[in-house]
Structure formats: C-alpha cells, structure tokens
Amino acid sequence: MQTRDVLAWRASVAGSGVMGEPAARGRFGEYGGRYVPESLAEACREVDEAFRGAWADPGFRGALTRLLAVHVGRPTPLTPAWRLSGELGVQLYLKREDLTHTGSHKINNALGQALLATRMGRRRLIAETGAGMHGVATATAAALLGLEATVFMGERDMERQSLNVFRMRLLGAEVVPVTSGSRTLKDATSEAMRHWVGTTDDSHYCVGSVVGPDPYPWMVREFQRVIGEEARVQCAAELVTGVPDHVVACVGGGSNAAGTFAGFVDTPARFVGVEAAGGAGASGGRLGVLHGFRSLFLQDDEGQIIEADSIAAGLDYPGVGPEHAHLRDLGRARYVTVTDDEVLGATARLARTEGILPALESAHALAWVIRAAGSGELPAGSTVLLTLSGRGDKDVSTLKELL
Structure with a gap:
C-alpha cells in the first residue's frame, strides 16, 4: 500500500471513535x-x-x-514463518504471544x-x-x-x-x-x-x-492493546510496506484479536477474526444478552442459548465480544469459521515447517490462512500478520488422540 493511501485511510478513520472508548x-x-x-x-x-x-x-x-x-518477557518477537510462507506463496509473520511467561x-x-x-x-x-x-x-x-x-x-x-x-x-x-x-x-x-x-x-x-x-470489554482490550502496538512497530521495521495486508487472529470472546486489531485500526490492513465452526458468535449468532452484555450469540428459534462446541476449549463460547460484533457491522473486520479437521491439519503443519506447536485456539487463525492462500482468497505475495495467541503444550493429550 502506498504511503498516500495509508494517509488517506488514517484521515478517513480519524475521529471516528473506532476501537476507542465506548x-x-x-x-x-x-x-x-x-x-x-x-x-x-x-x-x-x-x-x-x-x-x-x-x-x-x-x-x-x-x-x-x-x-x-521483567515478568512476562515483553516485547514478544515477530517471527517470519519462512518455510510455510514459501509453501503458501504469502509472507506470513507470527506475533509470538506463545512465548510469554505462562504461554499465552x-x-x-x-x-x-x-x-x-x-x-x-x-x-x-x-x-x-x-x-x-x-x-x-x-x-x-x-x-x-x-x-x-x-x-x-x-x-x-x-x-x-x-x-x-x-x-x-x-x-x-x-x-x-x-x-x-x-x-x-x-x-x-x-x-x-x-x-x-x-x-x-x-x-x-x-x-x-x-x-x-x-x-x-474495553478494559480488557486496552490491557491487550500492547500486542497490536508492539506488532505495529515491528511490522514497520520488518515489512517493506510497513503495514501488513491482513491481520488475522482467532476469536472466541476475542481478546487477542481485539488487542491486535487495535494497533492497526488506523491503517488499511484488513482484519480477519477466525472462529470455530461449532462456536461462531460473530459469524452465526443473533442479537441477545448473556453474562451482562448485549452481543451476537448462538441461539435456537426460541432465543435460548445454544451450546458451542470446539476442539479448542478456549473457543467454546456461544457469543462474541460486543466490539467484535460492532466491527463486523461496520465492515472493518470480517469473521470466518474453520473446522476441527482444518485446525488439526494446521497445527501439524506449523509444527513440521517452523518447529512451533501452537495452541489449538491459535491454530484456527492459521487454518484460515492456509485455506485462503490455497483458494486464492489471499493473493500471492500478500503480507499476513497472525497473532499466535498461545502455545500448544496444554493440547498434547488431545493431539495424541486425534493425530
């Protein structure tokens, strides 16, 4: 994206309040x-x-x-996924939240x-x-x-x-x-x-x-904004364009995605939130109220909450954070789903190409990148920032059973 286009985008969102205080x-x-x-x-x-x-x-x-x-180990690295990028035909960069103290x-x-x-x-x-x-x-x-x-x-x-x-x-x-x-x-x-x-x-x-x-919702986003702010500086130093074409993260409630998106909201980067096919509040939910907030939730015809189901326990939530619902309505972010089988394949592929074992939650974002690159939805040469929200140690028992 040319500098003048970036400046034009920033001017268009200036004062809009998107990802500011509610x-x-x-x-x-x-x-x-x-x-x-x-x-x-x-x-x-x-x-x-x-x-x-x-x-x-x-x-x-x-x-x-x-x-x-001093306790968490910030800033976390921005890691180029060299081998996987070559296979996919895109430039994939991983924001390594899996390397924090506690692993996410x-x-x-x-x-x-x-x-x-x-x-x-x-x-x-x-x-x-x-x-x-x-x-x-x-x-x-x-x-x-x-x-x-x-x-x-x-x-x-x-x-x-x-x-x-x-x-x-x-x-x-x-x-x-x-x-x-x-x-x-x-x-x-x-x-x-x-x-x-x-x-x-x-x-x-x-x-x-x-x-x-x-x-x-906004307090947690502000505490997670450090992810996006760090990644913004790192991308400016690493990418020729300074800003990735796509910013991708998994979404359950959506805190790692919100924190990442916040760092790039005044850029032309396209936001993609990836949900579990069995727990897709932003992709398949309807307006409702649960746990003290109004948002999009999985519901039956009578308005009763439907249980979510995902291979990733952290995405087993029947709704999505209210700001994500708002970003969807604005068209500032799009939300897609991937299946458990795609997630398992993405987990194994990252492990074998980059030596990184992602959490099953994070592998949802990777599964979409793999699918979109293969289908041409991500054009060849696209730059993609993916937040690797956690490491996969916790999921080894599940992986042993299913892989």
Whole structure:
C-alpha cells in the first residue's frame, strides 16, 4: 500500500471513535452495555471508575509496563514463518504471544487487572477459564502480587486441560469444578458471576476476554492493546510496506484479536477474526444478552442459548465480544469459521515447517490462512500478520488422540 493511501485511510478513520472508548453506557454501536442486577451494578461502577483513574495515571501504566517486561518477557518477537510462507506463496509473520511467561496472551490482561485490584484494595481475584490459560495467568498474577485466587472451570474442560488445572493449583489458586450445563466456558462464566455477587467487598472479578458488562470489554482490550502496538512497530521495521495486508487472529470472546486489531485500526490492513465452526458468535449468532452484555450469540428459534462446541476449549463460547460484533457491522473486520479437521491439519503443519506447536485456539487463525492462500482468497505475495495467541503444550493429550 502506498504511503498516500495509508494517509488517506488514517484521515478517513480519524475521529471516528473506532476501537476507542465506548459510547455512553458502555456501547459499541448497538452492542455492549451493563445488564447486571443491582447487586453487581455498583461493583461494575467501581471497576469503571478505578480503571479510568488507573489508566490515566502514569505511575500505574509504568508499573504495568515494567511487570510486562521483567515478568512476562515483553516485547514478544515477530517471527517470519519462512518455510510455510514459501509453501503458501504469502509472507506470513507470527506475533509470538506463545512465548510469554505462562504461554499465552492472557497474562497481559491478568496482570493489569491484578494491579487494578490491589489499587482498589481487593485481596482476592475471581476468574473463569476454558482452556485454562486465563486461569493460569490469573493464578500467576495473584501469586506475584500476594493475592488469593479462585478460578471456576467447567468439569469437561478440567478433564481435557488437566495440565493447566494442576498448574493453577500449584500456583496456589482454588479451582472450582462447574458441573452445570455443558460444563464448559459459558457455565464457568455464569458461576463466577454468581459467586462475585456475594463477594464484591473483598473480591475483583478478573474477566478473561473482551466480554461481560461494561467496562470489561474495553478494559480488557486496552490491557491487550500492547500486542497490536508492539506488532505495529515491528511490522514497520520488518515489512517493506510497513503495514501488513491482513491481520488475522482467532476469536472466541476475542481478546487477542481485539488487542491486535487495535494497533492497526488506523491503517488499511484488513482484519480477519477466525472462529470455530461449532462456536461462531460473530459469524452465526443473533442479537441477545448473556453474562451482562448485549452481543451476537448462538441461539435456537426460541432465543435460548445454544451450546458451542470446539476442539479448542478456549473457543467454546456461544457469543462474541460486543466490539467484535460492532466491527463486523461496520465492515472493518470480517469473521470466518474453520473446522476441527482444518485446525488439526494446521497445527501439524506449523509444527513440521517452523518447529512451533501452537495452541489449538491459535491454530484456527492459521487454518484460515492456509485455506485462503490455497483458494486464492489471499493473493500471492500478500503480507499476513497472525497473532499466535498461545502455545500448544496444554493440547498434547488431545493431539495424541486425534493425530
């Protein structure tokens, strides 16, 4: 893209508010909001006020930046996928969130919220988790800052992610099995919110994605914005054009995608969010309310939530973050789906061409790139930035059974 085109794009989005602070009442277009009982409304208002104050405080921002550097290992590298790029005919670059301490992007947000909790005088973190990576990140942040942690996890996810359950407990967290419903992420989130109702005085609910009642969707996005901001600088140094043609990330709730997209929102880069075929809120959802926010959710003809199903526990959520729904409506991002078989193939292919074992969640994004390059949807020579949101150690048991 020529420099004048980049400048024209920036001028067109300047002042548009896209991926900025949400509108009144925590809205992204018609999505978002704060649909909670009065018992949680005050707690959400306190989190909102505390986050606004913290985010405007150079001392808070500086403390978080230092922790991300010395504890997490930021900045994470931008890795050219040389061999796979040659096979696909595109220039593929991987933003390596799998190389963070704890092994995924979740630690960026968990540390930010843990610091916020201490600022608010809270001594305990509550969290939900699907694949276990947000639970591990929350337990890690709690241990580092001397906080208690209680993590709710679906019983089914505990079985397929037993390694992360052990990691959380070793770090000192209490892991509470959730036996209701599908026993996955949706039900863990419901239980965590119910628990928060009775513990708001001493606990902070550390939401793991860009979901939940206001201010969580934009607060989590801001804590994850570091991914996109780093990648923007790295792409400027690495790419001839300075900006990739496509920015691609997997989407469940959508925090790694939101953080990555935020760094490139004022560029002509095309955003692609990749969902699981069995859990595609942005691609196949309808307007509804769940877990305190309004967005797109999988529903039956009577408006009841349909359970999501994915090989990746972290994408087993029946909806999508409200800002992603808004980006879809604006046409700023498109959302596509891939199948479990495509994900397994992409996982093996990256391992064998680049020596990198991705998390099954991240492999969704890669599966789309492989498919799109093969079909010509990605023109030959295109530059693609893909956020590798986590590493695949946690999925080895699943891979052993299916590959």
